[in-house]
Amino acid sequence: MATVAGDALIITCPSCAAPNRVPRERMGGGTCGRCKSALFAARPLTLTSANFDAHAARSDLPLLVDFWASWCGPCRQMAPAFEAAARQLEPWIRLGKLDTEAEQAIAGRYGIRSIPTMILFRKGQEIARQSGAMPERAIVDWARGAIR
Template sequence: MTSTTPDALHIVCPHCDTVNRLPPARLAEQPTCGKCQKALFTGQPVDLASARFLKHIERSDIPVLVDFWAPWCGPCRTMTPFYAQAAQTLEPHFRVVKVNTEASPDIGSRYNIRSIPTLALFRNGREVARQPGAVDANTIIAWARKANQAQ
């Protein structure tokens, strides 16, 4: 975030994709969506396909960490539990999502994903950092935080 704290953050619901306005101080209070009443943060990566992906990266005021993966990829499957573990730590200050490049090849192509798994960090709709290769939970957490602070 910038040095000035905004009055409200836009948080996209992982269930119904409604954009919610939330005071930053309420991030840690297990907020719920104003439309569907479900938790805005689940501590689990959100699976996003093409149509939903753009809304989440473009409309969210918190950084969005993306794991580009495919079901046939051994290193991707190895990293899955580590990524889920990292989500528990990084939320609610990050939105943690997964994009299956087999199911959404347009997203992989749009962001020039050439190897998987690849982590990418988005802020305000644009990619600000990228990390290819399978890594453990502590490495994911440290990389995401450092990449976010560099902005």
């Protein structure tokens, strides 16, 4: 995991996408310096073209993205498991959901051909990819294994 001066991490606010410097010992807590929202909510955030790069490339947290669509049965089936995985993986991995119908350009950028597909990013680089619905335990184990 990348660090900045003083052993702090840059954490992107889930509400306004502002960068925040957070000491490691305070991970999991704190509020945004700009909008005062909580930096961690233990649930996936909604990713759009407006905030995707801030979370995927500019935050020191790895970002696990669920590429999905509302019409996809396996996507709807996996949604509760992905939500539950966020409670286990935060604050060390941020989870986000990207609607491939609403954000076709981002889905195209990463060559999403089947959904659900999860991609784990670190500092803008794809480090792991998995297609197909997974239960909560498998999501957590796969993500933790991929960032080691």
